[in-house]
Each structure stands twice: as structure tokens, then as C-alpha cells.
Amino acid sequence: MPGQKFTWYNGIGLLLALIFALFPVLWMLSTSFKPSDEWVKVPAVWVSGKPTIDNYLTVLAPEVLLEDRGGLDQYDEDGNLKQRSDESSGGGAQGAIADFLTKSAWQSIYGSLILASGGTALSIIVSLMAALAIARYRFGGNFTPFFILSARMFPPAAIAVPFVIMFSDVGASDTYWGLILVYAAVTVPFATWMLKSFIDDLPQEIEEAAMMDGMSRWKAHLFVTIPLIKGGLVATTLFIFILNWSEFLFALVLTYNKVSSIPVQMAKYFSATEGLLYGAQAALATVSIIPLVIIGFLIQKHLVRGLTLGAIKR
Amino acid sequence: MSVENERKRVLNELYRLWGMHMSKTHNVSRRDLIKGMFGLGLSATAIGMIMKNAPLGVKRAWADGHSAEDRAVKAAKALYSSASKKTISIMHPSGSGGNMAPFTEEWKALTGFDVELIQVPVTETHQKGMQEAVAKTGRYDLMLPAPLSLPDYAESGLALPLDDYFEKHNPEIMDGPNRLSYPVSDFGQKYNGKIYGLYCDGDWWLLNYRADKLAAAGDKIDSPRSLADTWGKYDELAAKYTDKANDFWGALEYRSPFWNKFHWMTRFQSKGVLYFDEDMNSMADSPESIETVAELVALQDYIPIENFNYGFTDNYAQYYKQGRGFMEFGWPSLWRYSADVAGAASVIGERDSTGNPTAMGISKVPGTVVNGELVRADIMPFAWDFVVSAHSEIPEASYLYAQWLCGPTMSQRSIPNEGGYFDPWRNNHFLEPNAEFFSAYPGDFLKTSYEAVTDVCPEIILRGGFEYHNAIDVNLSAAYTGQKTPEKAMKDAAKECNKITRRLGKDKQKEAWHNLAKMYSEPMQKAAGVANWS
Numbered sequence: 001m002p003g004q005k006f007t008w009y010n011g012i013g014l015l016l017a018l019i020f021a022l023f024p025v026l027w028m029l030s031t032s033f034k035p036s037d038e039w040v041k042v043p044a045v046w047v048s049g050k051p052t053i054d055n056y057l058t059v060l061a062p063e064v065l066l067e068d069r070g071g072l073d074q075y076d077e078d079g080n081l082k083q084r085s086d087e088s089s090g091g092g093a094q095g096a097i098a099d100f101l102t103k104s105a106w107q108s109i110y111g112s113l114i115l116a117s118g119g120t121a122l123s124i125i126v127s128l129m130a131a132l133a134i135a136r137y138r139f140g141g142n143f144t145p146f147f148i149l150s151a152r153m154f155p156p157a158a159i160a161v162p163f164v165i166m167f168s169d170v171g172a173s174d175t176y177w178g179l180i181l182v183y184a185a186v187t188v189p190f191a192t193w194m195l196k197s198f199i200d201d202l203p204q205e206i207e208e209a210a211m212m213d214g215m216s217r218w219k220a221h222l223f224v225t226i227p228l229i230k231g232g233l234v235a236t237t238l239f240i241f242i243l244n245w246s247e248f249l250f251a252l253v254l255t256y257n258k259v260s261s262i263p264v265q266m267a268k269y270f271s272a273t274e275g276l277l278y279g280a281q282a283a284l285a286t287v288s289i290i291p292l293v294i295i296g297f298l299i300q301k302h303l304v305r306g307l308t309l310g311a312i313k314r
Numbered sequence: 315m316s317v318e319n320e321r322k323r324v325l326n327e328l329y330r331l332w333g334m335h336m337s338k339t340h341n342v343s344r345r346d347l348i349k350g351m352f353g354l355g356l357s358a359t360a361i362g363m364i365m366k367n368a369p370l371g372v373k374r375a376w377a378d379g380h381s382a383e384d385r386a387v388k389a390a391k392a393l394y395s396s397a398s399k400k401t402i403s404i405m406h407p408s409g410s411g412g413n414m415a416p417f418t419e420e421w422k423a424l425t426g427f428d429v430e431l432i433q434v435p436v437t438e439t440h441q442k443g444m445q446e447a448v449a450k451t452g453r454y455d456l457m458l459p460a461p462l463s464l465p466d467y468a469e470s471g472l473a474l475p476l477d478d479y480f481e482k483h484n485p486e487i488m489d490g491p492n493r494l495s496y497p498v499s500d501f502g503q504k505y506n507g508k509i510y511g512l513y514c515d516g517d518w519w520l521l522n523y524r525a526d527k528l529a530a531a532g533d534k535i536d537s538p539r540s541l542a543d544t545w546g547k548y549d550e551l552a553a554k555y556t557d558k559a560n561d562f563w564g565a566l567e568y569r570s571p572f573w574n575k576f577h578w579m580t581r582f583q584s585k586g587v588l589y590f591d592e593d594m595n596s597m598a599d600s601p602e603s604i605e606t607v608a609e610l611v612a613l614q615d616y617i618p619i620e621n622f623n624y625g626f627t628d629n630y631a632q633y634y635k636q637g638r639g640f641m642e643f644g645w646p647s648l649w650r651y652s653a654d655v656a657g658a659a660s661v662i663g664e665r666d667s668t669g670n671p672t673a674m675g676i677s678k679v680p681g682t683v684v685n686g687e688l689v690r691a692d693i694m695p696f697a698w699d700f701v702v703s704a705h706s707e708i709p710e711a712s713y714l715y716a717q718w719l720c721g722p723t724m725s726q727r728s729i730p731n732e733g734g735y736f737d738p739w740r741n742n743h744f745l746e747p748n749a750e751f752f753s754a755y756p757g758d759f760l761k762t763s764y765e766a767v768t769d770v771c772p773e774i775i776l777r778g779g780f781e782y783h784n785a786i787d788v789n790l791s792a793a794y795t796g797q798k799t800p801e802k803a804m805k806d807a808a809k810e811c812n813k814i815t816r817r818l819g820k821d822k823q824k825e826a827w828h829n830l831a832k833m834y835s836e837p838m839q840k841a842a843g844v845a846n847w848s
Contacts, residue, residue, distance in 0.1 A: 040628045042620040101733070102411065161448045168451035253445055256403075256432050256453055267435035268408040275627030 025289070031282035032056065039278040055279035058269075059287060062101040100269055100277065105284050108265035112288070114176050115251070115261055116244040119183025123240050124233070126184060127191030132221055134192070135199040136207070145196060152189045160253045167254055174256045182254065183244045191240050198232030199225065231305030238303060242292060262288045382486045383721035387424045389483055390714040394426035399455075399707045401428040402715050405443070406458040407436040410698065412733020413514075417719060424718075427711055440466070440780065443701075447472035452705040455712035458514075460696045464505045465777040465826065467701055473510040474702040474709050480509055485717040487513060492722035492742040495764075501772040501833040502697055506826055511699025512716045514725070516739030518694040518770040519580060520763060521548075522634065522648050523641045524662065525675030527555060539762045541641070541677035543688055545581055545609065548641070548680040552616040555640035564616035566633050566642035569794045573625050575787045576695045577643065579773065582606040583691035586684035586841030588831060589774050589782075589811075592848070594824040596811035598786060599804045607793050607800035614794065622795065635660040637673075645696070646737035649676055649759045657732060670757040678766045684841040690769040691838060698736065730754035738763060768835055776826050778818050785810035 031039060033051040057065045130148065133139035140147070163182060164173070172178030202225060210220040226233065248263040255264065266284050269277035296303065379385030394400070406414065411431055418429040432454065434442045440463045446454055447470035459467065467473035486492045488499055494513055503511040523541050528534075531554075535541045542548040552564030568574050583589075585602040597603060618639075621629055626644065633639045635652050642648065651658035653671045662673045681690035700716035702709045718724055722742045729736045729743070730750050738744060738755060744764035752760070774782040786807045793803035815823050831844045839845060 037631060040620075040624065041632065042623075100408075102415065161445055164445055164449040164451065168449055168453070173451065173453065252435070252438060253442075257430060264435070267438065268433055270407075270409040270436045274631060275625060 028282045028285050031278055032286045034279055036274050036277075036279060055277075055283035056287075058100055058277070058280040059105045059284045062104050066101045100271065100280065105262070105265050105287075108260040108262050109287065111176070111260045112245060112262040113291070115179050115183060115247075115259075116241050118176065118180035119187065119244040120237060120241045122180060122184035123187040123191050123244075124195075124237050127188050127195050127236075128226070128233070130188070130192045131195035131199055132225065135196050136204065136221075145193065148192050149189045152186070156186065156249050160249055163250065164253055173254055174258045176259055179250065179254055179259060182250050183247065186250070187240045187243055190243070191236050194236040194239065195229070195232065198229040198236075202228055231302045234299050234302035238295060238299065241295070245288070245292065381721060381723065382484065382492075383718050383724050385483050386485075386714040386718035386721065390425040390427060390711050390718070393708070393711045393714075397427070397708050397711055400426065401430050402455045402708065402712050403430045403432055403453060404456040404458065404712075404715075405432045405434055405439070405446075405454040407439045407698075408433050409436055410458065410734045410736070412731040413728045413736045414719065414734070416731065417724070417728060421715060421718060425711075425714075427708075427715065429715065439463070443467055443472060444470065446703065446705070450705045452703065452707060454703050455706040455708055456716060457701045457703060458698050459511075459701055461502050461511060461694075461699055461775055462696075462773055462779045462783075464503075464510045464699065464701070465775060465779060468505045468508070468510045469777050471704055472701075474704040474706070474713075475508045475510060476503075476512060476702060476713060477509050479702075479710065479713045479717075483714065483717055485512060485720065486722060487720075487740075492740050494739055495741060495767045497772075497833050497835050498694065498697075498739070498767060498770050501775060501830060502694070503699060504829075504833065505775070506829050511701055512713070512720060513697070513699055513739060514716070514720045515696075515698040515736040516743075516763070517645050517697035517737060518692050518763070518766060519576070519643050519645065519679055520649065520692075520759075520766060521641060521643055521677040521679055522652065523675045523677060524555075524637075524639075524673060525671075526673040527640055528675065531555075535675075535677065539676075539678055539758065539765055540680075541675065542680045545584070545680045545682060549609065549613060552613055552641065556616040561618075561638055563618050563633065563639045564641065565613055566629055566639035567610070567613065567617050567621065568625065568629060569614065569617060569622045569791075570624055571787055571791050574790050574794060575783060576693050577610055578603075578606055578786065578790055579695075579771075580643070580679055580691050580693040581609065583693075583771055583838065584680075584682040584684075584689050586682070586689060586838075588834070588838070588842045588844075590815075590827050590831075592828075592846075594815055594820055594827050596808040596815070598789075598811055599801075599808035604800050604804050607790065607804055610790075611793060611800060635662060637661045643679065646755065646759070646763065647735060649674070649757075650737075650754055653756050665756065669753065674757070676757065676759050676762045678762060678769065681769075687837060687841070689837050689841045690766075691771045692766050692769040693773065694770050695773055697739075726751045769837075771834055771838060772830060775830055776823060778814050778823075781814045782811050785814065 030045075030047055032055050033053070034045060034048040035050060035052050035054070038045040038048055038050075054065060130139075134144055167173040167178050172181070206228065207220045207224055210224045211217065215223065246263060247261070248267070251259075251261040251264045252267075255261070262284060266281050269280040269284070271277060379388050404414070411433060414429070414431060418431070422428050439457075439459050443454075443457050443459055443463060444466060446457075447467065457467075457472075464473065468475075480488065487494050487503070493499065494502070494516075498513070498516070498518065502513050503509050521541055528541075533551075536543040536547060542551055548565075554564065556562065556564035567577050579589075582603050585606065587597050587600050587602045589597060591597055618633060620632065624632065626648075629642065630644065630648055630651070634642045634644075634648070635658060652660045652674055653663045653665070654660055655663040662671075664672050666672050679690055679692045681688045683689075700713075700720065702713045702716070706712055719728060722740055725736075725740060726743065726748050727750075728734070729738060730753070738747075738751075738760060741764070743751065744760045747755070747760055755763075773779065776782065789798065789803040789807035789810070792798040792806075793800050798806065828847060831839070831842070831847065834842070834844065
């Protein structure tokens, strides 16, 4: 209601909503700085009294940790592990090159950037054209939008193995382009529907006026329609990027060694002594939200416009 | 027909059989052709049988070697030049790379074959394998699943039977001084009578306890290498040593989902009842099972509340290694890391001048007296097997890598690596450990583990094993948290298990179960009456 006052209980409600929304992020941030004995401690450690950056080193620069723990010098020329010098004090186990210390997460960070960007770009290009065709030219009749959406009406797990078989046959397994195609394929339905709704809200007369002024159909869409739905396009792009950025299943089943993504890498942080490495997982998760925060910040003006586009009916 | 005529007829037939290609007319009838093929088949079989037993038979000429590793290297080297693929791709669970990575260069130098380690999340190993079973890409040559995966891998055609390779190259696992002892040798590697896995990690449970606390209280162990012979005694100790005021707990048992079923498996089966009866009906709702769950619920007063969330590593890291618990069942690494002051920051790992831990003791699991005999059912959750993919281009070379890495000598080098989680399993690991090996598993651990191997029993290593486990797990959790009574929980568990059996085909499951039951230890088979099963 216009002119309604912002009351104290509105404020409390908002604060609770804010805590609810931010708690997982704060917990993740806090865990990323905790040493291993505080990850699952009861009662919970909210903020570590002995913060460490080891989790970030594990993720981004494991060679630094490896060096701290004796480095590659602990192997002799034959590849055998040397005895620990402090054996008398109880140094029972030998050597210390755990899987997670042999490789940083940079490959998976680059991988996610390539996959999410490529998948999003392809998805948006295809969806935009599909949305224009459906919204402006009723391509395929009334049923087409539902037909496109039906591609998302079954669980991704149902199509994962057929993808593996097909990809293996055409040599697309463990390749960036293969996974980009999949990401585009599974996000096109969402993107098409979102973009279609933004185009639907745009009066067609504007494009017709541009064409009467001499523009071709393509030019009218390119220089009139798209700029006018810029906010919606940005919001859709970010939404699809987030979907691709956090995708786990296809990245797991369609990759082996060459291609990796952040969610798959995160699941690999495991050691015999500490089990799942929650600290390293939290550190990688924290690193992984940085690009999204930056993108969100840069496009916030368009984003707000895009998210509210169509909220007020003509 | 006279003898002479008969002789002529036979000679004629023989001539026609062997000499048809030499006939002047070169006419070969269909009958001649069939006879000829039959003759060729007979000849080939005869030659094969002769060569198989010949001292210098073709097969053995290059399969010979003075050790499992030597034979593997020689055979792989011979295969290298003709191999269509020069890299052995291994799918392995995250966290296990340290047992293999340091040796890939050595293997390459010895045989020419490179090794590619493809790490998958430890929780996804089974699914990745099953995905390959459907997709048949041949991307993996070797896989490293738990024995629990063997039935599904075998039934889906993913796992290649290894019997021929075992016969041909002798990995010294089934016999000889360095073998893996029965029953693990069988249920850890076989499914329905065939070998599908090459074992590389010993994972049967032992009971770790605080020897210093026991001595301080003036208590003694029940029998050699056995803190408590029976569960009754174990429960008494749990109660006695719990000191809640000082946050010291008598029994650090697992009560969290996934982990909790292992306690039920080991305690329940020691009562002389197995997972299923002769007719493949679940015994989860048997009186012995319900009694077991009631005992486990009663024990919870001596278990920290956090253990309703903690798994193995959390339990160990938060409690046992920090000196906050008296007893904990666990895998060999529990002892190993508890004794590792420097590497694992254990506060109970002090050692005496000879390197033996002073605060920790190790024991076989308790048991139950059944028909006058003490039966221990030492559960072996997990363990890892090398499985050769049936879709591999180089199955034999891949098998040979596994034989080499798991050989008696090589395994003593790979197991102690901290960056992995393989544990001792061969007899020589227990009886003739080298200094490095003994240092990783100090004190009385290896001898105790060796004695315990005869008590080891399997998880539900059947097709659908993960589903059976889950059905039991979920209902046990409900009983532990008070959502269901032990009776209700186990009746529900049995119902779900029976449903899984029916869905997978009762006859087939029954056959596999009978095969598994016959791979239990002799005392357990006797207590459960397996010999009388038809």
C-alpha cells in the first residue's frame, strides 16, 4: 500500500529473513577458517578461536602445505617413502601425500568457468531465438512452449547414462565442448520460458514501428527487442549461469581426468584420517561464490529491472 | 564284415578324414568337411591338454617368475608391444591415491605400461562402476570398488572373472605362505563361485581400548588378545569406564546413519544366526536380532550423544584420539592413526623405548557362546578390491598391474603410505612385516589382526547389497533414536529386505546367498547350521 509505514515488526521480520538467507553462507565462511577438530565439534564452534588458512591452501596452493609437511623430499629415489625422523615420538605412519595435496582446485575452477560460461552463452543464444520465434511468430503452435519445457519434466539422472553412451560413441566424454552442449541442452527450456515471458511483455508494436522505419526483422529484434528486454536477459543469463555453475550430476558422469568442475572437485575432498574434509569443501565453496557475487554486483542495476520486469501489467 | 575289411574301412575313413585335401580330385563332400573339422577340433584339444601339462608349455614359459610381482612384470612386459592401449586407466575412490601414485613410474619403467589414476568421489565409486556397466565405454581398465559392489558388477557383466588369470599368474593370494586367509580370501573376492576381485585392503574390525586405563583399574583381559570374550563382559566394561562428569565414555560405538549397522552385524551374527535363513528370508526380525538391537539401545547410556551424528573419522578424531573414550571398534587405521602422535595428533599414542604403544590395547571382537562354543562374528565393512573391466582393451595387463601392486613385497611398500587407506591383509603383513610396515602398525596389532581373521564375516555381499544395508540402517536408526521399538524396527527391516529379495528374484538371490553363507567361518557356519542347508 502506498504510504504504509515501515514498522518495527516489519524490521524484525526482515532481519529474520536475512538471517535465514545468510546463515548457510556465514556458516560456510566460518567453517572455511576452522581447523579440522572444529568442523563437527559439539557444541558447535561458531567462530574459530584458532582460525587457519590451511583449508584455502589445500584448495588453492596445496604445494605450500605439502612443503610444510616435508614436501616431495620424503620420497627416496626409488619412490619409496622415507622413515619419519620423529618416529621415536610416535611417528607411526609413513609419508603424507594425500590425494588432495597432489593437485590444487584450480583446474576445476577454470573448468567451471569455461563450462558455465560456454553453456550459458549457448543456452541464451538458442533460447533467445526460440523465445522470439514462439512469442512473435507462434512457431510450432500453442504446444511448443510446453514441448520444450517437457525436456525438464524428468529427473536428470534418467538421461545421464544415455548421455554417457552417446558421448562415448562420438568422443565427447571428458571434453569441455561435450559438457557445454549438455549444459545448454538442459537449461534451454528454463531460459526459453523466462525470455519468452519478457518478450511477451514487450509491445509488438515497437518492433513493427522499427520495421516500418526500414529495419529488417533481424535488425528490429537485434536493435529494438533485445535492448528493451536487457534486464530480463541479464536476469535469465545469471540464473542459467548459476544453474550451470553448481551442476554436479552431468559433470560427474561425463568427465574422467581432463575436465573437472568445482562441485565434482568438492566431493573428492576426503582423507583417511579426517574423512570428508569439510574445511576444504567450505573453502572451495567460498571461493566458488566469488565470481557469482562479482557478476551479481556488476549487473545489479539490470538484475533488479529484469526481476521486476513484467511485474506491473500494462 | 571281416577283420581285414573292417581295418581297410577304418583306414579308408582315416585317409578321407586327414587326407581329403590331398585327394586327386580335390572334391570334398559336406560329410568330409564335417569330419575334418571334427578331427581338427579333437587335435587342437589334445594338443592343448598336452601343452597345459608340459613343463615348458607355451603358457608357463613366460608366466614363470620367483614372485607374484616378478611374474606380473614379466608377463606385462611381454604383452606391452602388442597391446592396443599403453596406459592402464584406474578408477579409484578419492583418498586412496597415495597407495598407488608413488609406484606408477616404477611400473612404467618395469613394463612400459603407463598408469592413469582417475579419482572419483569415494561415495560415488559404486555408481560410477554401474554407469560403466551400462555405457560399456572401456574408459576404465581397472576399478577399485568395495567387495559389496562385486555382485552388482559381476551380474551386470562389468567385472571380468579373474580365475584364469589367478591360475595363470598366481598372485599368491589363495595359497602359499603369503596368502590371504580364509574366509576373507573367498567372500572378499568371489561371487557365485568365481573370482571377480583382487584384494588389496584388509578391513576387518578390531576392538581398540585403553590399556592404561584397564591397568590403572586393576582389570585384566579375558583371554589372550581378547579384552572381552562376550558381549556381556563388553557391556559391563562400557558401564564401568564411563565417566560422564569428565566426558569420558565407555563405548565409542557409532549410532549415526550408515555406520550404525556394522555394530548390529557383528553382535547379531555372533548369536549363531546369519542375515538370511536357508530359504532367503531375512532374519532381521529373529529373536536374536531384536535382542541385539535392545542391547545396543541399552548401551547408549555409555555412548556420547554426538555419536548419533559422527561417523568413523569424526568419532575417532573428536573422541578416541583425544583420550575421551575407553573402547572403540574400528578399522586397522584406527589403531594406526591413534598410534601416530606426529601425523594424526593423537594424544594416546605414546610409545615405550621399543616403539610399542603404552596407552592403547588391541583386541579381537567379543562374541557369544552358542552351543557351548564361543562364536565371534568379526565384521569386515568396506575393504577394497581391484576389479578388471570386462570392457577393457587390455584386461590382462590391467590385472597384472593389480597383481604387482598387491604382491607380497609391493603391498608392504604401498600400504603404509599415509596418503591412502589400504590396510594389512596378507599373511606376510602380519607375520613378517618389514620395519616400515611394523612402524605403521606397531605393538600387538598385526598379531591380533592375524588371529582375528578366522572370525571375519561379510557384509551382505549380494546383488542389491546396498539396498539391504540401507533397509537395515534406516530401521536401526529409528530404534536408536526411539522412533520405533527394537521389535518394530527389525520387523520393518525384515519386511523391506524380503521385498528387495522378491524384486531381485528370490531363486537367484537364494543361490547367491547359499554361496555366500558357505564362505563364512567354520564356527559361524556350524552355529547357524549352514551345513544342513539344501
